[in-house]
Amino acid sequence: MLQIIPLLLVIANMQAVQPVIVKTPEMEIDFTPRTPNQMGSFYEARGFPKEMRDILKKQCFITVGILNTSNKIIWHNLSDWKFSAGGKPIKREHRDYWKKRWQDMGMPLNKQSTFRWTLIPETLDYVPNEHEGGNIVLPFSDKPISITAVFATGENKQGKKIVITTDKLFCAEDAQ
Numbered sequence: 502m503l504q505i506i507p508l509l510l511v512i513a514n515m516q517a518v519q520p521v522i523v524k525t526p527e528m529e530i531d532f533t534p535r536t537p538n539q540m541g542s543f544y545e546a547r548g549f550p551k552e553m554r555d556i557l558k559k560q561c562f563i564t565v566g567i568l569n570t571s572n573k574i575i576w577h578n579l580s581d582w583k584f585s586a587g588g589k590p591i592k593r594e595h596r597d598y599w600k601k602r603w604q605d606m607g608m609p610l611n612k613q614s615t616f617r618w619t620l621i622p623e624t625l626d627y628v629p630n631e632h633e634g635g636n637i638v639l640p641f642s643d644k645p646i647s648i649t650a651v652f653a654t655g656e657n658k659q660g661k662k663i664v665i666t667t668d669k670l671f672c673a674e675d676a677q
Contacts, residue, residue, distance in 0.1 A: 520566075521669045527571035527654070528627075530665060534673035535562040535636070543619075549612050553603065561641045561672035566634035569627035573660060576653040578624045579637075583649045586642040593639055596620055639672070646670035 520533040537558040544554050569575045584591040596617055603613045621635030639646070647668040654660035 518673050521667055523665045523667050525663055525665060527569070527573075527663055528575055528652070528665075529568045529570055530650075531566045532648075532667070532670055533564045533566075534671055535564055536673040536675045538675045539673075544616075547612075547615055549615075550608060552606060553608055553612060553616075556602075557638075559641060561639040561646075563637045563639065563670060563672075564634065565621050565637055566632060567627060568632040569629055571654070572629050573654050574629075574656060575627045575663065576624075576658050577622070577627060578653075579621070580623070581651040584639060585647045586644040591639055591642065591646065593637060596623060599638070641672050643672070646672070 518534050518536070520531040522529065522531045524530075540560075540562045541554050541558045544557060549557075567575075567577060579593070579595075582593070584593055599616060599620075600613060603616065619636050621637055622633075625633060627633065645668055647666070648670060649664065649666045652663040652665075654663060
């Protein structure tokens with residue numbers, strides 16, 4: 502019986518957070534909040550130094566998946582995404598911020614590269630039926646998070662703009 506208790510504790514800490522899904526006629530986006538333990542374990546398994554993991558476990562990670570369900574190109578640009586919590590804007594740091602932070606800390610280049618690989622690209626074109634994503638890193642907030650994201654469409658970004666909004670995002674926390 503005592504051997505089962507550690508397993509039960511691990512299972513209790515792996516509770517899945519349901520994604521927030523936003524659909525339009527042209528696209529589907531799912532947002533899945535990740536707990537500090539999930540992200541810490543993910544990066545620990547890839548050999549990240551404790552100093553990096555300690556910083557990352559204090560952030561808010563939301564995994565984003567974008568699916569183009571239209572028959573035209575959809576253009577994603579994170580500079581066209583606005584986040585807020587409690588009525589106040591939240592600043593999402595650009596991937597260049599994280600690169601400089603890791604460099605200033607003397608973190609190994611392969612870990613810096615792996616971290617960048619886990620982030621959603623700053624810009625990307627989504628062709629019809631393409632699905633791509635990655636993590637967004639925000640400062641931690643204990644308030645619900647709102648997002649407004651604008652996407653250009655068409656071959657030369659001249660098509661109709663797609664605007665998605667939700668106020669149902671949140672920063673996941675570890676079970677106590």
